[in-house]
Amino acid sequence: MSDPWKESFDHAVAVARKAGVVIRDALQNEVKVMTKSSSVDLVTQTDQRVEKIIISSVKEKFPTHSFIGEESVAAGLPCILTDDPTWIIDPVDGTTNFVHGFPFVAVSIGFAVNKELEFGVVYSCIEDKMYTGRKGKGAFCDGEKLEVSDVKEIRKSMIISELGSNRDEETVSKIFSTMKKILCIPVHGLRGSGTAATNMCLVASGAVEAFFEIGIHCWDVAAGAVIVTEAGGVLLDVDGGPWDLMSRRMMSANNKTIADRLIKEIDVFPAERDDVV
Ligand code: IPD
Known part of the structure; x- marks a missing residue:
């Protein structure tokens, strides 16, 4: 078939x-x-x-x-x-x-x-x-x-990330320090819709160049992952390695140039995998 x-x-x-x-x-x-x-x-x-x-x-x-x-x-x-x-x-x-x-x-x-x-x-x-x-x-x-944007210059990009629901002070500090570094590259703007799935569709539509988050779950991003890649985008781990659906870490971007540039600024913090038994 x-x-x-x-x-x-x-x-x-x-x-x-x-x-x-x-x-x-x-x-x-x-x-x-x-x-x-x-x-x-x-x-x-x-x-x-x-x-x-x-x-x-x-x-x-x-x-x-x-x-x-x-x-x-x-x-x-x-x-x-x-x-x-x-x-x-x-x-x-x-x-x-x-x-x-x-x-x-x-x-x-x-x-x-x-x-x-x-x-x-x-x-x-x-x-x-x-x-x-x-x-x-x-x-x-x-x-x-849908087609991702063709922007390659980080200074011409708009980026989405989220604050998530972890209120541990050290984690919140890392999220903010990452956002501060990215904002001050500078990028055109930093946004967040409050839904990872919609954020990924915005990458796929070309409205933003990237969405990344640590702490999302597989159900937040499984559908968006197909939509981003089929629109020509890339998925990576936040350390630049291959993306893993169960890892609770995600960088989705219009291209690898933008993804790699953002990854340099991410202060990674731990998030327990979804598939831990
Ligand atoms: C949340 C949203 C939010 C993201 C969180 C998710 P939920 O999903 O996708 O944008 O920042 O990490 O848990 O709980 O509303 O299904």
């Missing part, structure tokens, strides 16, 4: 859109906030509900497939990528945004087979933008082909 994952991809797009409608509707009601690893690591009933909707709909259609979902892992399920066709799901990427009504929230669905990402779907549901990428078949937003 020449296109074995087309049916899964089509289903991912449909279920991401359906999930986005649930999220948009939930924004009209009072949001009940709970916490996970710390007082700033937020979760809502919508995150849990949307993950259940996605997983049950996929299970019904593809009963042999496996799942790694943010809220299932938070509830104690393992976060191990096997060779099985695996759906890697963040039902609400940008939960803090969702809680505050800050208008960038995405449904992120990555799909891997034999530990290789085959497609990614990011539905930026408040903007109503559907981003997709399929291995070897390009990246698109609402049907329009």
Whole structure:
């Protein structure tokens, strides 16, 4: 079969859109906030509900497939990528945004087979933008082909990073010192949408040259990874080595020149891998 994952991809797009409608509707009601690893690591009933909707709909259609979902892992399920066709799901990427009504929230669905990402779907549901990428078949937003920017000079770049949810003082200092060094290169600007998935789509669209973060999880970036690479971008570890989905570290950029220049300024701090058992 020449296109074995087309049916899964089509289903991912449909279920991401359906999930986005649930999220948009939930924004009209009072949001009940709970916490996970710390007082700033937020979760809502919508995150849990949307993950259940996605997983049950996929299970019904593809009963042999496996799942790694943010809220299932938070509830104690393992976060191990096997060779099985695996759906890697963040039902609400940008939960803090969702809680505050800050208008960038995405449904992120990555799909891997034999530990290789085959497609990614990011539905930026408040903007109503559907981003997709399929291995070897390009990246698109609402049907329009995406291409990363061709900027090679760091001084002409706009960069995204995030502050994350780690409030350990030493970590926060390293995040700020990295941002200060990058800002003072100088770059044109430093931004953050509050959702890693959307940030990666902004790299793929050419709106920014790079997005990097230490502390993200595989479900935040699995879908965006396919979209960035299919738009012509690069993925690296924050030390310049090969990118690893489970490492919780990511540099995504329009090209290696920009990525390497930023990597020189990153003060790396530890983040426990996603697949630690
Ligand atoms: C978070 C967002 C945020 C990033 C955090 C992620 P969540 O995902 O992607 O931009 O800075 O590291 O955990 O918790 O909203 O799904």
